[in-house]
Amino acid sequence: MEVSYKWLQEFIELPESPEEVGKLLTSTGLEVEGIEKIEAIPGGLEGVVIGEVLTCTKHPDADKLSLTTVDVGTVQPLPIVCGAPNVAAGQKVVVALVGATLHPSSGESFQIKKAKIRGAASEGMICAEDEIGLGTSHAGIMVLTTDLPNGTPAARYFNLEADYQIAIGLTPNRIDAASHLGTARDLKAVLNRPMRLPSVEAFAIGNTNLTAPAARLDVQVDDEIACPRYTGLTITGLTVHESPDWLKQRLLSIGLNPINNLVDITNFVCHDLGQPLHAFDAAKIAGGKVIVKTLLEGTPFITLDGVERKLSATDLMICDAEKPMCIAGVFGGQYSGVSAETTSIFLESAYFAPASVRKTAQHHGLKTDASFRFERGTDPNMPVFALKRAALLIQEVAGGTISSDITDIYPSPIEPFRVPVRYRNIDRLIGIQISRAEIHRILEALDIQAEETNDAGFMAIVPPYRVDVTREADVIEEILRIYGLDNVPLSLSLAADSLSEFPKTDPDQWQSRVGQLMAANGFYEILTLSLTRPAYNDAIRSSLPGDDVTLLNPLSDELSVMRQTLLFSSLETLVYNLNRRQKDLKTFEFGKVYHKVKLEDGSTKYVERMRLSLAISGNQHPESWLQKNQTVAYHDLATAVQRVLNLFRIKSFETQAADPIVFQYGLTYIVNKKPIVSLGLVQPKLTKLVDLKQPVFYADFDWQALLKLASSKARYEEVVRFPEVRRDLSLVIDKGVNFEQISRLARQTERKLLRSINVFDVYEGENLGADKKAYSVSFMLQDATQTLTDSAIDKTMQRLMSAFEQELGAVIRK
Template identity: 50%
Template structure:
């Protein structure tokens, strides 16, 4: 939000520099994110002075140039070459002295230098009004008043605006500070704590009067819930034209483009007082009647941006007797606004329901200065005052007469908030006991009325415009921010307690696993928990009735909470592939959300997504290795192994999301499902390469990890022995069967069983394949003998032959 310092100083007469004021505003919670200069004339006419042309003669070497001598008030005239046809001796003219920077129409600066023009020395430049930014004429140089003294700064001659603009990072709860008056009000409270008691000056509306009652427009508020207060008045005989420069400068300083004097006044009052207003062309209002109501869903309405919109039955509309004119609190209609042909105006000032305005604005994708304020809650007691303030300004700038009484529909007054605050709680939350008089002074400076004072606390009335102060804690926060967070003293002695923390806490295990995955080349992603309901159609296991639906979704793509981490991960994969990043390894810790009957559940997961090559191409590796199922299995088992989870049960997966996959479990607890994502699923995301997805049930992983006991043992000092078998087996036989048979045959000395080669094809009987399997043996207490090793290997061979029909090759 942009705030003009000159504008603020209309409400509070402060002579501080902008930096000092910005620091105080930041301390008060209105954080200053930046301070910039505004100049109605770029450069502020710095270096431009009044010059007196003493002589003017023809340039000896150019027909269209003149050589002049100009008195700049320095005591010694300077020579300037000028090409303007109207330059003459005796004139008072604006002169850009040597070193001055002038700006062209695009804002590009160029410096005036001492030089020679066609052989004659020129020490400056006599300027036209467009060269100074004071107009558009370039017919000749500007001729100034004869009584001006040479050397006078041009900035003292011309009425230019130099301002400082604060960029305030306004938090959504501070609706009271969404105007220059609101900022000045906060500034007054902060200055009072620095013993500067300045008065808050408010614009007077005492001169408001009804000139005649020749144009009455009846107001009928049909929906008083959505429009608790609605005011209006007519102004007849206005002349719509450009606004005066002072008003244009005020709006330009805060980034607004002036339109015309009537519209500019409504924008001015909006940013001055925080009350949105809307001016209608009264001649366009049919039946001399305004009706505030909702219309049927599907009703067409064209807004100011020339977009035809379909209304919703909950959209509050400003209508006349025949048609809609404006979306209440959000956006005006294309034909009902003020134009240069407008002579009669109906001026609206209202308080609309914040929730209704917010929903309507989101529904139509609109975000205006008016909706920004209405959504957060404005001051309902400012409505009529702002209307009169704007009406008087329109009369001042556009002429006309007030031709109706103020219509004010306010059936149920919006009451102030009643809050009781305890002195003990103030001390407890702030951490320091503040003087009670200081507390009362702060509250009074914030326009919070003190109804009662007891030894225990205060009974308060909070103004209705402070929608963010409705609880005791809110009041204490107000006291603290005005008192100053930096003024709270801290003890030099720190009391620190160290809590017992389990190594199995969620965040610690996440750090362990996350660090491991990063070291293996993975990148962590954080996807939105909101997604589209259409994703449930990609799997029969995901039911639409299990979706948790948003009441007020931002869009259809963000209407439900996700039931799986797969689809948000595939969105990230697709996004990167479309940007030429095809070798990807992602992981995400996130939650899924489910609606089962009357219950809502959320479950934590760790998901892995792998696609493309395992490593980038290098000169040492001419052929990249593509990530496959077995690579992913190694990653998955390494994660579980890092957490101390071994002896896992492997079973095939039954899911329509995978073309093939496995489930790893410990006992009856499933820990992870992983596999190759089906092409039909990938097609929905326009992914053409293979993607492997692993879904850890993180809640289960944490639970079983907690129950695993850590055992420590010495590293054996006796050597391991490896023996290999090349087994000819049936093609349906799995390595898991070989592994289990080996472990059952030799439980003590057999430490590892690994598959290091698989062959299928020529020179093998039909239906057969060859597995090369290694067996690692070790006795932790002595060195194994050949006799022991041979005995174990014979035993293994017999077991394979008997149970699998295997043959040694």
């Protein structure tokens, strides 16, 4: 949300700079994300001042030039050579000082410098309107009528002083601050400074006896639950045209484009007071009726953007006697809005139930300034005030007459929240004791009244626009955020019993450690949406653990289900980078996956699990003259996976073939009969699904299973003092036997002396047979208590060879 610094000053005195205001707002919970200077014209007339021509004589060497001295508020007047025919002594003029950069209406910008013109010194420039970007006339210099002192910045005279756009990261609970009034309320409280509301005392009904069809409209509310309050009035005799400069500048200062004077006023009041308004062309309201109701399911309705939408039976609509005119609180209709021919309007100001607007906005995928406010909860006491404010402004910019009484249908007024508060709970939650007087000052500044006050506490009467303050803790939070978190001192001592019990395995700490490990090995972390395309889950349906979690009101068909795997979000990230010529990629992601399962009793259980994914594609190293390009391979990913397992001190595991639905080839590592990671080459049909044109190696960790295996305790073993012994064997085995089977059998056969086993060569040839292969395997043997003897080594190797021959059908080659 954006607010204007100068606009805020209409509500409250702000001698503080925009940066200081930003710090104050952030301290109250309205986090300022940025402050941008807004200039009405390029340069903002910096270095341009008001001056007075003291003397003016003809240049002795140039008929069309004049020699002047100009008082610009400095000790000595400035000598300036001027070529304008209308320059004369006694004039108030616009002077660009030396060093000022001017941005003319046409042509390039230029800087004013000291100069000699036909031998005469000139230390500035008396300006025409086109020379400073205020118009197109170059007939002569600008002659001003003003009592402002010489040296006054010209921007002040022309009301062109720079504004500042303050960007606030508004949290969903603080919809009360989604306006300049709401923002000023927080400043009023934190600065303990009075705030002023715009006056509506001039509001008056001009004539209620007009014969024009727009003068009187019957208003009827059929759905009082979805529309608790509806107000409106008519204004006739209007002229639609371009908005005045002040109104356009206000809207531009917060990033809105002006449209016309009527629409601009409704937008202005929305951002001024936080109350959305809507103007209907009264001549287009059939039957002289405005009816607030729902319509049949599937009723077609064309909105302002020209799109035909099918209405839901729960969509609240503003209708006339014949047709729908507007989706209440969301979007106007194409055929009832203000146009250049509009001369009379029905101006609506209402309070719509947040749940109703939220459901409708999500159903149609519409997000507007109005729906943003209504679906979070506007002030039910604001519609009439905002209606009067808008009517007066419309009369100011478009003329016209207020031609009806205010219609105000409010059968069940919304009451303030009553929240009991105890002083001891305020002290306990804040951590210090704030004086009772300061507590009540803060609450009063926030429009929260205290009733039934006694020594123990009070009853807080919270205005209904504070939809987020309904509990005692909420009231205490209001006190603390205005009092200031920085004003709560830290304790000088920290008792052991004040610390929470920390988990033995801290998931955040482990996630940080793994993230640092991956980053150190050239991987980049990615963060992706949990929403995904149904087609992705469908592509690997048989390997998924459950059914899809489908959104009831998806923003689009492309984002309508929750992901059951991180695979496709990783692939989409790779595609995005590849399309931008980044071909050598390593990524990792921590993210949740979601599914649902049917239980035996027929109920549905929703499951949410944390996963860690790794993905690599492209070349192993950046292009270099030092080495040839080599594409990544399975073992590059397996090395990264092993480093993660080493971090968790997982040394032993079993393997099996990875899921062929996902992987063209690969392995799944199993610990304690549970899979902890699957890795391999992604099936080409899956990469093709996301339009990825190069191979991808991918690993998927069960993060929660990893954490269960994590140990924060380091294990230490004494360094063995006796040497290792290596023995090699060449085993001829069936092609279906893998190294994992050999390794597992060897460790089962020799548990005491065998330290490690490794394949250092693989051979396949015709002399072995079509279904045979040969593994050259090394065995490292070591005894921690003594030096191994030849006899012990031979016995060990004999047991291993016998096991390989009997269990695997191996032939030992000599």
